[in-house]
Amino acid sequence: MSGDPAALMIEPLVGWPRKAQAGQSYLVTVDLNGPAAPEDWPYEEEEFDFGVSLDGSRRFVCEALNEPSVVLHRFGGTYGPARFVIKASRAPGPGTIWLTISNRWGVPVRTVELPSEIVADAVVGQGHVVVPALNGRTATLPAEHTVPGQRTGRRPASGVWSPHHITISYAGTDRAWAVWTARQLERHGCQTFLLRWDPPPGVPLARLLSDLLGAPGRVLLLLDEEYLRLGQRTEPEWNEALGAVVRADPDRFAAVDLSARTLPPSTAVLGPVSLRELDPAEALRRLLTTLDLQDARPEPEDESVAPRFPDAPPAVWNVPRRNFRFTGRDTVLEELRALFENGPPAGARVALRGISGVGKSQIAIEYAHRFANEYDVVWWISASFRATARQQFADLAEPLGLADSSALPERVRAVREALRTGRPHRRWLLVLDSADDLEQVYDLLPEAGGHVAVTTLTQGWAASGGVAEVQVERFTRAESISYARRHVERLTEDEADQLADAVEDFPLLLAQTTAWLDANRMSAAEYIGLLRRADADEIGIQTLPDYPIGFQTSWALTLDSLEQDSPEATELLRLFAMFSPGSIPVRQLQRARPGDLPTLLAELAADPAHWLGALRRLSESTAVRMDYVQPSDSVGYVDSVEMHRLYHRFLRRTLTPGERDELSAVACRVLVSADPRSPSEVANWPVYAELLPHLHPSGALESSEAAVRDLVLNCIEYLRLRDEESTGLTLCEQVLARWRIRLAPTHPSMLVLVHQHANMLRRCGRYREAEAVGRAVVEQLAEERPSDDLDLLRAEAGLGGSLMALGLFKEAHQLFDDVWRAYDVLDGPEAPRTQACLNNLGVALGLLGRYQEAADVHAQLLVLRRQSFGSDHQSTLLSGLTYARSLRLLGRHQDATALQGVNSLLHRQTMGDHHPQTLAALHNQALCLRRSGDIPAAADLLRSLVERCRNLQGVRHPMTLMVQADHASFLRSYGDLTESAELTDAVADGYRHLLGDDHPYTVGVLGNRGLLLWLGGDRAAGARLIEQALRGMTNAVGADHPWTLGCALNAAAVRRLSGRPDEAAELRRETLLRARDAVGRDHPLVRACEDASGTGAEEPPGWDFEPQPI
Known part of the structure; x- marks a missing residue:
């Protein structure tokens, strides 16, 4: 017949997978339905042959298993599907x-779109199950579906019985158990397939359980x-x-019990055996016996x-408590896991990006718990404040x-390196x-290895490259709807849908509204009506830009209810808004001094039971999360409180200027009472790390109170x-911008702040700015104060440090000498600041090339510090180091080597290898080892350093540059010119x-x-640079400095070997005379000059420049 088959x-x-597991193969069947009755067949031919093809559009690879066609028959449907x-x-x-x-x-004649989402885990309810062997492939057998808009047809036959094939059906939150179970069964000869249980609403439960039997083996329910x-x-x-x-x-089903409670009676037919609170060996024994x-x-x-046994936590673990009411987000979690699994071998980094309030942090917490048994280290860092993030990262060292x-x-x-190397x-x-x-x-990001998850509001991470984004x-x-009905059981499906619509599906807002409905008996319809009718004017607050009025x-309704039921909890909540939302210091609030808190809060803090009750009320009804500590020998307490940042913004917007000022004063008093007032004590550092994030939100930077400034x-x-x-420089600049408005330049607090500002600038390598800041203070104080004024002396010492870094050694030396003499008169030679300034004076002398004077100063200081502090104190060890360095610079290599060997051992024993x-x-x-002739030991130590x-x-870093410069010189002298040149x-x-x-260091x-x-x-080219170095060093430190004389020695050799003997001889003669005056007749530099004038005249240039610590 010649008619159109489409008629x-x-x-x-x-039959195709609506959701497909990433990397998994599936069996797809295509069949056809024709007219239901033979009499409706409109043509003379009794069969029609239709070709069938599949195109995966780059997301799927499709291959036909048999002839890709279907024969439709007038009397019996088809002869079978295309596969x-x-x-x-x-x-x-x-x-x-x-x-x-x-x-x-x-x-x-027909083209049909078959949507299929690729996910990390397989999902129940899609109807597809694993076929262990299909023409040499692993594949899954999907249940048949008609294409959208078509009627349902036949179902495929069940898979072939395979007792050693086990489908593991699990809830997403139990993935760790599923992975461990699968691994153990595979070790014992089974084939397994993980199938996440996510039953779609409205589908009969019996049908979903029956679908599990499409697998060719047993089904294990977790x-x-x-x-x-x-x-x-x-x-x-x-x-x-x-x-x-x-x-x-019954032979097809087995079950294990992972519940912390007794399972309902309905599960008794499965005879589930409990695996909870067992050691791994006993849990495995029970699992194997069950099957x-x-x-x-x-x-x-x-x-x-x-994968580790799920009840055994990672070796290193620091993650917020799991939210056991976490709902949904399986697709995001699967995408996150897939990006990690399929990331580069050197390590995967993934950013969870979204606006505030969509649950990024909760997803990260759930991921950490859900996949915990696949990691040995899981570490959480609150990264909104730099100082806190760095401290928490460093805490991983222990x-x-x-x-x-x-x-x-x-x-x-050290932590970055440990993570990078996987050790x-x-x-x-x-x-x-x-x-x-x-x-x-x-x-903080290690360069390689492991997995890094980031939660962020911004696109910067993905734009930086190397970071995937979800x-x-x-x-x-x-x-x-699922979340709402789970948290408020009285809600109907329709009410949950209306509530979700009212809050525009915002997870944070849904959490708050369901918490309110669960705690109050107002009908859902009435509450939803309030949400939809209210506007900003009615609730009397400033709106949050870009967020729904809901x-x-x-939150206004919640605050109103809270204020009526618990005024003290409401007052406490408002005070929370004056601290950093990531780490509200509840323990400091409870321990505040008498008079620091308003009467209502002071009474609350004095009653532990009421205090805990108020915190619990806030946790239940607001966007506040509590971390509890339960010591074995006492009652529990709330250790920390975290408030959602969006809720924190909302609360601050509800405060009038007067309320904010009052609460700011309270918050500052609490912080002051928590100040140990001794930042030099190492034991107090954790306290200061906790106080830092609160300085800005509390208003401490703007406070006019002296105690707050301190x-x-x-x-x-x-x-x-x-x-x-x-971080210190950033804080200094923030404070300077505020204090300059209200404090005079010579106010004591301002002078300390400016001194610290210059110090931080210098440490950040911004030496010119540090000099400008320090010089301005010195000049102003010098006009107003006597020469022995302590503020002036401190400013001069700070300026000396900046000048020394800039290579202005003479001016730095003069400042240090003046300050040391003043401190010696005021405090005596044993005073710490006198000794500190004497150390700086010795360093400046060494940088000036006055090595003998420098050695004398450091020897004197070493004796003083041994008497004051003992032999193993950090300051004493520093003096031993600087004295040994001075001896080496004097050419006393054996003495220096002996002294430095002992000093290095004491450093390692007292301060550790990484200080x-x-x-x-x-x-x-x-x-010292190099100069004393132990070349192999020097080579190994320099390379490791x-x-x-x-x-x-x-x-x-200046130390890294110094060590690399010396290693490069060593390599040049001992054979590896290529690596030396690179360094x-x-x-x-x-x-x-x-x-x-x-x-001079660059030169x-x-x-x-x-x-x-x-x-x-x-x-x-070499001659040009050597001559350039001589000119540059002469300009930088003068013609008589040992560094300049070393450059001159090299230039003389170049001139001699370049055919300019007269110029070379004159330069050698002048250099020898200057060297004898500068460092003495027995110094190696003098001997090198003498050799160059005699037997070594034909030697190539080779005097190294060695930068010194500054």
Whole structure:
């Protein structure tokens, strides 16, 4: 017949996965329905042959298993479906399979879109189950579905019985148990398939359970409250469904009990055996016995990569408590997991991005708990405030077993290195919560290894490259309805839908409205009406931009109810708004001094039971989360409180200016009472770390109270002592902007602040700015104060530090000498600040090339400090180091080596291997070993120091540059010119960036580069740099400085070997005379000059420039 086959009114009958697990293969069947009765067949031919094709549109790979056609018959339907295997891509997300049906001439007569979402885990309710072996492939067998708008057709036959194939059905929250169970069963010879239980509403429970039997083996149910509660199923429904399905096929079902409570009676038909509160061996025994596998011989287990027993926490764990009422978000969690699993081998970083209030942090918390048994380290960091984030990151050092260091940057770098290298743990997850400013925390990210999850409001993370992004939207309506009905059981499906509509599916707002409805008996209809009718004028608050009025309305209703029922809890809530939302100091509030709190709150804090009750009320009715501590020997207490940032903004907007000022004063008094007033004591550092985030929201930076100013200055001093110069500089500049308005430049608090500002600038490498700040203060105080004024002396000492860094050694020396003499008269030689200034004086003398005077000063100070502090005090060890360095610079290499060997050992024993002062001691020891002839030991120590300084202090830190410069010189002298050149170029670039082109360190390292070029054969370029170094060093430190004389020695050799003997001889003669005057006749520099005038006249240039600590 020649008619158009399309007139036959065919209906495709397709079995395909509506959700496909990433990387999984599936069986897709395509059949056709024709007219129901033979008499309706309109043609003479009794059969029509239709071609069938599938196109996966880059998301699926499609392959036909048999002839891709379906024969439709007038009397019996078809002879069987066309069958395809499709494989989902590794990347989760929406996908489409295009079905095309063609007539016998290949003309398409029907095209159908088959949507399929690729997820990380398989999902029950989609009807597809695993087929262990299908033409050599692993695939799944989906239930048939008609295409949208078509009637349902036949169901496929059940899979072939396979006793060693086990489908594991689990609730999403129990994924850790599912993964562990699957691994153990696979070790014992079984094939497994994970199927997440997520029953769609409205589908009979018995049908969903029957669908599980499509798998070719047994079905293991992991039962707990969450499994039974999903889909809002009632106990009678479970009783009926289990009775009908399980009793009909009891050998196909098995179950285990993961519940912390007794399971309902309906589950008795499954005979579930409990696996809770058991050790791993007993849990495994029970699992195997339940499945009649107790005699199976297991494969060996590699515990370093195997999923851990779910009840055994990771070795290192620091994550907020799990929200056991967490609902939905399975798609986001699956996408997050897939991005981690399929990320680069060097480590995956994923940002959860979305507006405030959509539940990013809750998703991250659930992910950490749900996948905990796949990690050895899970660490949570509150990243909204830089200082807090760095402190919490550094806190990971102790549980990782890293050597302790008082310097926070060193601990941060040590943790980064441990995570990067995977030692001691390779499987780790780091969560940076509320990391909206990438620049503030980016330096915490390890360069490789592990997984990093970030929650953020901004697009900066994804735009930075190397960070994948998951967009977190509001709840889907189905998630909203499920959440609402789970939290308020009296809600009907329609009421839950209306509530979700009123709050526009915002998770945070839904949490607050359901909490209110659960605690109050107002009808849902009345409450929803209030949410929809109210406006900003009615509720009397400022609105939050870009957020629905429902936020303001629901929270205003909550506040109104709270104020009527518990005025003291309301007052406490408003006071919370004056602290940082991420870590409200409830313990400090409860311990506040008499008179610090208003009467109502003071009475509340004095009664522990009422205090705890008020906190509990806030937790139940507001966007506040509590962390409880329950000591074994006392009653529990609330250790910390966290408030959602959006709710924090809302509360602050409800306050009048007068209320805000009153509450700010209260908050500042509480912070002052918590101030230990001694930031130099290491034991107090955790307290200052907790106080820092509250300075800004409390109003402490604007306070005119002297005690509050002292608190701010103590926090800045804490940052200085922790070597947190970047954070310290930011805080200094914030405070300066406020205090300059109300304080005179010479006010005592202002002078301390400016001194710290200059100090932080200097530590950040901003030396010119530090000099300008310090010089302005010195000049102003010098006009108003006597020369021995303590404020002036402190300012001069600070200016001296900036000048020394800038290479202005003479002026720095003069300042240090004046200040030391003044302190010696005022305080005596034993006073700490006198000794500190004497140390600076000795360093300045060494930088001036006056090595003998420097050695005398350091020897004197070493004796003083041994008498004052003992031999193993940090200050004494520093003096031992500086004295040994002076001896080395004098050419007394054997004496220096002996002294530095003991000093380095004491440093390591007292301060640890990672302290910056220990690294400085080891650096000097390496140079002593080189000069005393122990070349192999010097080589090993220098190479290890370069790596340690890079990792612990960064590539452009002055110490790293100094160590690299000396290692480069060593390599040049002992054979590796290529690596030496690379290091020298890096150091030159670093010094140029840090100190400028004319600084003696930049000039000296360029001279070293000239030596490399000369030795490498490029004599013209080498000669230019060597001559340039001589001119530059002469300008920087003068013609008589040992550094200049070393450059002159090199230039003389270049002139001699370049055919300019007369110029060379004159320069050698002048250099020898100057060297004898500068360092004495027995110094190695003098001997080198003498050799160059005699037997060594033909030797190539080779005098190294060695930068010194500043």
